[in-house]
Every structure is written in C-alpha cells, then in structure tokens.
Amino acid sequence: MRKFGQYIITKEIGEGGMGKVYRAWKVSEAGFKKLVAIKILKSSKHTELFINEAKISARFDHENIVKTNNFGKIENTFFIEMEYIKGVNLMEFLKKVNEIPLDIFLFISEKILTATEYIHNFEGRRLIHRDINQKNILISWTGGVKLSDFGITLPQNGKIDPFGKLSYVPPEVINGNGWTQQGDIWSIGVVMWEMLTSQRLFSSANPEEVKEKILKGSIPPPSSINSIVTEHIDEVILKALSKNPFMRYSSAEEMLNALKIACEKSSIPQIYQKDFAEFIQSCFSEKIREEESEIAEEERKIPDLLIEINQIGEIGNEITEKITSTSNKNTENNKTIQKTTKKEKTKKHAKRKIKTNIKELSLFFGIFLGFSTGILKSIYEMKKAQEFLKDGAKLISQNNISAGKELIKKSFEISGVKEIEFILRNLESAEEENQQAGKQKNSRKVQK
Numbered sequence: 001m002r003k004f005g006q007y008i009i010t011k012e013i014g015e016g017g018m019g020k021v022y023r024a025w026k027v028s029e030a031g032f033k034k035l036v037a038i039k040i041l042k043s044s045k046h047t048e049l050f051i052n053e054a055k056i057s058a059r060f061d062h063e064n065i066v067k068t069n070n071f072g073k074i075e076n077t078f079f080i081e082m083e084y085i086k087g088v089n090l091m092e093f094l095k096k097v098n099e100i101p102l103d104i105f106l107f108i109s110e111k112i113l114t115a116t117e118y119i120h121n122f123e124g125r126r127l128i129h130r131d132i133n134q135k136n137i138l139i140s141w142t143g144g145v146k147l148s149d150f151g152i153t154l155p156q157n158g159k160i161d162p163f164g165k166l167s168y169v170p171p172e173v174i175n176g177n178g179w180t181q182q183g184d185i186w187s188i189g190v191v192m193w194e195m196l197t198s199q200r201l202f203s204s205a206n207p208e209e210v211k212e213k214i215l216k217g218s219i220p221p222p223s224s225i226n227s228i229v230t231e232h233i234d235e236v237i238l239k240a241l242s243k244n245p246f247m248r249y250s251s252a253e254e255m256l257n258a259l260k261i262a263c264e265k266s267s268i269p270q271i272y273q274k275d276f277a278e279f280i281q282s283c284f285s286e287k288i289r290e291e292e293s294e295i296a297e298e299e300r301k302i303p304d305l306l307i308e309i310n311q312i313g314e315i316g317n318e319i320t321e322k323i324t325s326t327s328n329k330n331t332e333n334n335k336t337i338q339k340t341t342k343k344e345k346t347k348k349h350a351k352r353k354i355k356t357n358i359k360e361l362s363l364f365f366g367i368f369l370g371f372s373t374g375i376l377k378s379i380y381e382m383k384k385a386q387e388f389l390k391d392g393a394k395l396i397s398q399n400n401i402s403a404g405k406e407l408i409k410k411s412f413e414i415s416g417v418k419e420i421e422f423i424l425r426n427l428e429s430a431e432e433e434n435q436q437a438g439k440q441k442n443s444r445k446v447q448k
Contacts, residue, residue, distance in 0.1 A: 131164025
C-alpha cells in the first residue's frame with residue numbers, strides 16, 4: 001500500500017504502453033472510501049495521448065464502456081481515475097473457460113459491438129478505438145462486459161495514426177494506409193475468431209512473422225477448429241476478417257445485426273446478463289472469494305494506514321528539525337573551535353555535542369521505521385529495509401554521515417515512502433558540514 005494524493009494504492013492490476021493501472025481507494029477528508037482503478041502515466045513522452053484519453057473517455061457514457069471519473073496530476077505525475085471492475089479480462093476468461101458456449105459467445109460479442117458502435121458515432125467525430133483486443137475487454141462478476149483503454153482512441157485521418165497490439169492490427173494499417181473504422185471491425189473479428197477457437201489467430205514471438213501472417217490473409221473458418229460453430233457464424237467472422245476493408249461490414253451495428261441473424265439460423269438462444277453472471281460465478285467462484293477477501297482486508301487496513309501516514313509526516317518533520325539542528329550546531333561549534341584553538345577542552349566538548357545530536361537523529365530514524373512498516377511492500381522487503389536503516393543509523397552515530405546516508409537511501413527506496421526525500425537532502429547538507437569541519441581541522445594541524 002502507498003499513498004498517492006487522496007488515493008491509497010493497493011495493487012497493480014494491469015499495464016499498457018502508456019501507463020500502469022492500480023486498484024486503489026479514494027479517501028475523502030471526512031474518511032469516506034471508494035474503490036477505484038487508477039491509471040498512472042509511465043513516461044512524459046506519452047503525455048499528449050494520455051491527456052487525450054482522459055478528455056475523450058470522461059465524456060463517454062455507456063454501460064459497455066469503462067467509466068472515467070477523474071483526471072489530474074499528483075506528485076508531478078498525470079493520472080486517470082476509472083471505475084473499478086471486479087472481474088477478469090477476456091483473456092483470463094478464455095483461459096479458464098477453454099471452450100466457450102455459443103450463447104455466451106453471442107452475449108459477449110453483442111456487448112463489444114454495441115460499445116464499438118457507440119464510440120464510432122460519438123459526437124460525430126469518426127473515432128476509432130485502434131486497440132480492441134482480449135485484454136481490453138473486461139468481464140465483471142455480475143455479468144457486465146466493458147470495453148476499456150482509450151489511450152489511442154482518435155478521430156479518423158488525424159495528425160497521428162498509432163496502433164495497439166500488433167496481433168489485432170488490420171492488414172491495410174500494416175501496409176501504411178492508415179486506420180478507418182473498418183480497422184476496428186477487423187480487430188473485433190480477430191477477437192471473435194479467438195473466442196470460438198480458444199486459439200490465437202496471429203501469434204509469434206517475431207513481430208515480422210505476425211505481420212507476414214496478417215498480410216497473407218489465409219484465415220481458416222472457426223468451424224474447422226471447433227465443430228460446434230455453424231457455417232452461418234463462420235460467414236460473419238470471415239467477412240469481418242476480409243483483407244479488403246471495403247469488403248467488411250460498413251459498421252459495428254451492421255455486423256451485430258448479421259451476427260444475430262446467424263445465431264437465429266443456428267438456433268442459438270439469446271441469454272441475459274443474469275444468465276451470464278451465473279455462468280461467470282460458477283467458473284470463477286474461488287477467484288471471486290479471493291478478490292473479495294483482498295478488498296475487505298484493504299478496506300480494514302485503511303484507517304490505521306492513514307494514521308501511520310500522518311505520523312510519518314510528523315516524525316519526518318522532527319527528523320528534519322533534528323538534522324537541521326545538528327548541521328547548525330556543527331557550524332556553531334566549528335566557529336567556537338576556531339576562536340578557542342588553545343583550549344582542548346572546548347574542542348572535546350563540541351565533538352561530544354555533535355555525536356549526541358547524531359545519536360538522537362538515529363533514534364528518530366528508528367521510530368520512523370516503526371511507523372512506516374505498515375506501508376512497506378512485503379515482510380521480506382520490510383526486513384531488508386530495516387537492516388539498511390539500522391546499519392545506516394549506526395554509521396551516522398559514528399559521524400560517518402556519507403556511508404550512513406547511502407544505506408538509509410536504500411532503505412527508503414525499498415519501502416517506497418516518498419515523503420522522506422527531503423530528509424535525505426538534509427543529510428547531504430549535514431555531510432557537507434562535516435566535510436568542511438574536517439578540512440578546517442586539518443588546516444589547523446598544518447598551521448601548528
């Protein structure tokens with residue numbers, strides 16, 4: 001767990017090209033808690049696309065699209081707050097289910113196509129998702145299906161024309177002709193083919209081989225791999241995967257209508273969300289219990305964690321004051337030593353003073369660790385951080401600030417507590433003071 005502005009981040013749940021996604025709790029000043037997902041920008045080179053994602057997704061309002069609630073900048077880092085989906089992505093779903101029933105296939109496909117049609121017609125902007133793949137389709141324990149990740153959702157014929165996961169990129173884009181909305185139709189065709197066959201359509205560790213397979217355009221009908229698939233469904237999938245984009249469906253709505261007709265001809269019944277929810281819950285009962293248990297434990301810990309974070313801030317201030325006091329006294333004592341070079345007793349007294357203050361400083365660091373253990377990443381890492389801190393404090397008490405500072409720096413890098421960075425900077429100042437005092441002492445010895 002770690003604090004990120006008004007959020008308590010608890011677990012990494014995904015990663016894309018531009019950012020990492022975390023499960024988090026949004027905590028108000030009054031103590032109200034809300035479970036959310038936070039996407040944090042990884043690199044400033046993607047800032048423009050990240051801001052674009054926030055602006056577009058915040059305006060989407062559709063039951064089959066992940067909702068964006070907030071956007072901003074914390075600790076000099078951009079973030080997007082989204083609704084948290086308790087569930088799995090389509091890739092995880094297919095690994096567990098293996099051979100998908102055709103009525104379940106129809107239900108999921110219908111939701112994907114409905115969401116895509118909404119995006120394509122949104123505000124008349126001719127938007128294209130550009131990254132429809134298994135990982136970006138989320139399935140909730142309650143039977144909801146939602147399209148996510150709008151990092152490269154841009155209008156057709158825009159200034160830039162990026163694409164997402166290579167295995168889902170249409171041939172015309174690989175050939176450099178740019179995206180159209182028929183490109184999304186192709187991506188959906190790939191997803192649907194994979195749902196029916198439990199296989200990857202274009203898979204290879206070598207990107208050039210993936211491109212070659214896509215450009216070749218030799219795609220077997222799903223029925224050749226899964227015998228329960230009818231020829232009517234084959235026709236829908238293969239039309240969506242036509243090499244020529246003009247031979248595909250003109251819209252997601254047209255493809256959805258064709259799929260419904262094909263399923264009617266194949267005597268595949270239409271199911272409802274409650275039916276799908278029952279299916280999901282029967283397949284993932286253990287994972288559902290695990291996630292609910294994790295979330296309940298996180299919620300239980302948050303009040304104590306907030307107390308610890310506040311105490312960390314207070315103790316951090318005390319440490320800073322102590323370091324500043326030590327540095328100031330170093331300077332004052334050096335001046336005193338310069339004025340009373342004939343009095344050895346005064347020099348010994350000053351040295352004792354410095355050591356006493358550094359010893360007090362190490363004690364504060366020990367107290368600080370006690371409060372910070374609640375937000376360290378694991379027991380093993382906590383012990384490692386504790387060892388570094390203990391050894392570092394010992395070196396500082398021996399007036400070896402440079403070596404002690406490095407160990408303390410490692411301790412806090414492991415713990416992930418960012419609030420103490422300014423403390424390390426003050427230690428550097430204290431180190432410089434000691435070095436200056438040492439130079440002055442050596443200079444006096446030479447003069448003698």
